[in-house]
Amino acid sequence: MLLGCIGDDFTGSSDLANTLAKGGMRVTQYSGVPNGPAPQDVQAGVVALKSRSIPASDAIAKSLEALDWLLAQGCTQIFFKYCSTFDSTAGGNIGPVADALADALDAHSVIVCPAFPGTGRSVYQGHLFVKDVLLNESGMQNHPLTPMTDADLRRWLAHQTPNGVGHVASQDVFMGAAAISNALEAETRKGKRHIVVDAIRDEDLFEIGKAAKDLPLVTGGSGVALGLPANFGCTVAPVPWTLQNGPAAVLSGSCSIATRNQVAHHIAHNPGREIIAEDVIDGTLTAQDLADWMLSQTGVPIAYSSADPDVIRAVQDKFGTHRASSAIETFMADVAARLTQGGVTRLITAGGETSGAVVEGLDLHTLEIGPEIDPGVPALRASPNLAVALKSGNFGAVDFFEKAAQQLGQP
Ligand SMILES: Nc1ncnc2c1ncn2[C@@H]1O[C@H](COP(=O)(O)OP(=O)(O)OP(=O)(O)O)[C@@H](O)[C@H]1O
Ligand SMILES: O=C(O)[C@@H](O)C(=O)CO
Numbered sequence: 001m002l003l004g005c006i007g008d009d010f011t012g013s014s015d016l017a018n019t020l021a022k023g024g025m026r027v028t029q030y031s032g033v034p035n036g037p038a039p040q041d042v043q044a045g046v047v048a049l050k051s052r053s054i055p056a057s058d059a060i061a062k063s064l065e066a067l068d069w070l071l072a073q074g075c076t077q078i079f080f081k082y083c084s085t086f087d088s089t090a091g092g093n094i095g096p097v098a099d100a101l102a103d104a105l106d107a108h109s110v111i112v113c114p115a116f117p118g119t120g121r122s123v124y125q126g127h128l129f130v131k132d133v134l135l136n137e138s139g140m141q142n143h144p145l146t147p148m149t150d151a152d153l154r155r156w157l158a159h160q161t162p163n164g165v166g167h168v169a170s171q172d173v174f175m176g177a178a179a180i181s182n183a184l185e186a187e188t189r190k191g192k193r194h195i196v197v198d199a200i201r202d203e204d205l206f207e208i209g210k211a212a213k214d215l216p217l218v219t220g221g222s223g224v225a226l227g228l229p230a231n232f233g234c235t236v237a238p239v240p241w242t243l244q245n246g247p248a249a250v251l252s253g254s255c256s257i258a259t260r261n262q263v264a265h266h267i268a269h270n271p272g273r274e275i276i277a278e279d280v281i282d283g284t285l286t287a288q289d290l291a292d293w294m295l296s297q298t299g300v301p302i303a304y305s306s307a308d309p310d311v312i313r314a315v316q317d318k319f320g321t322h323r324a325s326s327a328i329e330t331f332m333a334d335v336a337a338r339l340t341q342g343g344v345t346r347l348i349t350a351g352g353e354t355s356g357a358v359v360e361g362l363d364l365h366t367l368e369i370g371p372e373i374d375p376g377v378p379a380l381r382a383s384p385n386l387a388v389a390l391k392s393g394n395f396g397a398v399d400f401f402e403k404a405a406q407q408l409g410q411p
Contacts, residue, residue: 001038002232004070005046005225006063006101007081008093009352010359011377011392012222013048014367016081018378019222020044021369023229024237029367029380031359033062033069043232045070050356052082053145053325056092060100067104077216078105079228083352084116084221084376085135085394086128086153087146088160095160098194098219105216109188112157112165113208113220115199118375119395121221122200126167127151130394139257142309144316145325145353153196166192173198177210184211194219202226222376241370241379244387244409246345249294250401251332252304253354254393255312262350263304266401271297275305277315277324280331287331291338300405303335306350329353333361340386346408348389348401355390364388373407374400 003025007013010031017029025044038045047066051059067078080101088094102110115123120131130138134151141149150156154165166187172179180197187195199205202223209227212218218228229235252263266272273293279285294301305328307315315324336347336358349355359367362382370379373389374396380388387408391400 001042001045001070001073001075003044003077003079003228004067004073004075005044005079005081006066006070007046007048008052008059008097009050009083010048010356011352011390012081012083013046014369014378014380014390015376015392015395016079016222016225017046017369018372018376019225020229021239021378022236022372023226024234025229025232027369029369031365031367033065034365038073043234045073045075048356050353050360051093051097052087053353054093056096059093059097063097064100064104067101077218079225080217080219081222082114082219084114084119084121084223085130085138085140085148086114086156087143087148088156089146090156090159092160095157095194099161099163101217102193107215107217108193109184109215110194111184111197111208111212111215111218111220111224112153112194113197113199113224114153115205116221116223116376117199117201118223121223123153123196123198124170124200125198126154126196128153144255144312145321157194157196161194163194164190164192166190166195168195168197170198170200173204173207177207180208180211199223239369239371244345245411246409247343247411248300248346248348248405248408249339249344250300250302250348250350251336251354251358252302252306252350253328253332254351255306255309256393258394258396259350260306260308261398262396262400263302263306265398266300266302270299270402271301273303275303275328275331277305277328281319281324281327287334287338291335291342294339295342295344300402302401325353329357333357337361345385346387346405348391348404350391351393359390371407373404377404379408
């Protein structure tokens with residue numbers, strides 16, 4: 001294994017795996033830290049953790065365990081993947097995990113770059129934009145677990161780390177890899193360990209990738225990984241896929257604006273059932289009842305807890321944020337298990353935490369990366385009888401769910 005990756009959620013990990021696979025690397029995504037060694041032919045291993053919204057100390061412990069395994073596989077560079085919307089609270093977990101990895105790797109110059117222009121995320125003057133608005137005006141300020149209320153990455157990260165936070169501005173980035181390396185070194189000499197790097201176009205990310213060639217640790221969204229496969233001698237190649245036949249189903253726990261639009265679009269043409277959080281928590285709705293309903297439908301049925309921010313706030317005020325989200329995640333995992341037992345072979349999930357719960361609930365250990373469905377979302381082969389797509393909350397076109405079902409295979 002050449003490149004070792006640690007993803008702080010499951011959809012984000014498949015987003016990164018997708019970028020590396022498109023760049024020509026042989027990639028495998030692992031659910032958690034594997035027990036045994038990886039096959040010799042894997043060039044990039046992505047260890048998917050569910051560490052974005054857990055206590056920082058647990059996120060550090062899990063990430064260091066993943067690091068040990070990746071180093072034991074021979075990796076010469078480590079990539080820490082977090083969300084292109086920098087999902088974190090003032091207490092973590094991006095800063096604490098990046099610090100723990102940097103300590104372990106003796107890394108003094110750590111790139112911080114969540115930019116992903118293909119999905120509208122750019123970093124300019126140290127600030128994160130989603131399309132034409134600042135992060136904190138993009139809807140992300142209402143995220144159920146990690147409300148993003150500040151678009152200045154330098155200021156937000158400074159809450160999370162005792163180490164210096166630096167900046168490489170677009171003027172340097174536009175001049176290419178050598179200028180970026182010089183600017184990184186200048187920031188490191190000033191004692192800055194985490195260095196936010198501006199990037200507004202894919203060209204910028206390829207240059208940043210070149211500049212990252214000899215760095216032991218790189219952190220960011222999947223965009224900054226665009227240039228990494230070439231550093232390992234890989235070249236762009238088509239990603240193979242065998243179509244999966246059989247029934248399809250969608251489970252959506254993401255409450256992002258994009259997902260809510262996709263749900264609204266999907267239920268106009270397909271069977272849909274809303275999951276009311278109270279019904280799950282008080283046991284009025286059981287996983288078996290919902291799975292039975294889904295299995296009896298035609299088309300691509302969807303069950304969704306995706307709801308507007310005021311609905312979520314009311315649920316969280318009544319039951320507590322953690323209790324509400326973990327009840328829904330456990331429920332989604334339970335429904336998924338019953339769907340696959342009932343014959344579903346194409347499963348699509350929306351939301352990183354939701355997808356993590358489903359993948360862990362289904363006990364899927366490795367995922368092979370297939371072709372891209374929409375930017376940042378690949379088809380994934382979980383077993384000879386199960387293909388999945390794990391959609392990040394904010395990703396995908398409005399008709400994503402139907403498109404994903406078709407790209408995974410046939411009814
Ligand atoms: N109706 C609801 N009430 C309260 N919490 C909810 C509701 N629906 C979903 N949730 C919780 O909100 C969280 C949504 O996070 P998730 O990571 O799945 O989506 P996302 O953040 O939009 O996706 P991504 O991380 O890929 O951007 C989950 O923990 C989920 O259980
Ligand atoms: O980077 C992103 O936006 C996604 O891969 C993700 O991490 C969403 O959970």
